Amino acid sequence: MxxxxxxxxxxxxxxxxxxxxxxxxxxxxxxxxxxxxxxxxxxxxxxxxxxxxxxxxxxxxxxxxxxxRQEQITWQLAYAEAEHLITMSVVRGIVARFDGPFHLSEIADTIRTGLGLPTGRLPVGPRVRDLLLQLQAAGEITMLSAPDEMLGSDTVLYRDPQWQRARTLGI
Known part of the structure; x- marks a missing residue:
C-alpha cells in the first residue's frame, strides 16, 4: 500500500x-x-x-x-443540510425574540431545540455563526464582544461572541 x-x-x-x-x-x-x-x-x-x-x-x-475524505464529505453534506434547514428567516425570527444581548450559543441552542436536532446531528453552530455575521454586515445586529484572543497582529478569535439587535432611531 x-x-x-x-x-x-x-x-x-x-x-x-x-x-x-x-x-x-x-x-x-x-x-x-x-x-x-x-x-x-x-x-x-x-x-x-x-x-x-x-x-x-x-x-x-x-x-x-x-x-x-469520508469524514470531509460527511461534514460537507451535514453543512449543506444545515443550510437548507437553518435559513436567514429562521435566525432573524430567533434574534427578534431577544430584547437584550445574546450569545451565538443561545441562538444555536434555541434553533437546535426548535428543530428537534440532537447535539452533533448537524453543524448548527457554524451555520448560525455565518448567518449572524451576515446580519452584522447588513447592520441588523451589532457585536458587543471583545475578542477572546489575539492571533498575531491582525487576527482575532471569538469563542462565543455576543450581539445585540441594532437600534433604529425614530426621527
Missing amino acids: TKHTISPQTGILGEAFACDCGVVLGGRMVAELHAAENDLCSACLGSTTEEVAPDLVRGCTACAGTGR
Missing part, C-alpha cells in the same frame, strides 16, 4: 506540493485532486491540521482532524 502524505514545498516552482508516493504536485488544485483521489481530505491534504493564523495550528475542521 502506497503512503500518501502531501506537504507544501518551497522553491523555484512557486506554490507546489509533494506527496510521499513520489508525485510532485504543481499547485493547490492539483494537490487537492491528488488528495481526493487517494481518499484524503482535500482541505488539509491529509495532514489532519489546518493553520488558522501564523503559528496557530488546530485540527482540520473539514475532516474533524482525521485527514480522511
Whole structure:
C-alpha cells in the first residue's frame, strides 16, 4: 500500500506540493485532486491540521482532524443540510425574540431545540455563526464582544461572541 502524505514545498516552482508516493504536485488544485483521489481530505491534504493564523495550528475542521475524505464529505453534506434547514428567516425570527444581548450559543441552542436536532446531528453552530455575521454586515445586529484572543497582529478569535439587535432611531 502506497503512503500518501502531501506537504507544501518551497522553491523555484512557486506554490507546489509533494506527496510521499513520489508525485510532485504543481499547485493547490492539483494537490487537492491528488488528495481526493487517494481518499484524503482535500482541505488539509491529509495532514489532519489546518493553520488558522501564523503559528496557530488546530485540527482540520473539514475532516474533524482525521485527514480522511469520508469524514470531509460527511461534514460537507451535514453543512449543506444545515443550510437548507437553518435559513436567514429562521435566525432573524430567533434574534427578534431577544430584547437584550445574546450569545451565538443561545441562538444555536434555541434553533437546535426548535428543530428537534440532537447535539452533533448537524453543524448548527457554524451555520448560525455565518448567518449572524451576515446580519452584522447588513447592520441588523451589532457585536458587543471583545475578542477572546489575539492571533498575531491582525487576527482575532471569538469563542462565543455576543450581539445585540441594532437600534433604529425614530426621527
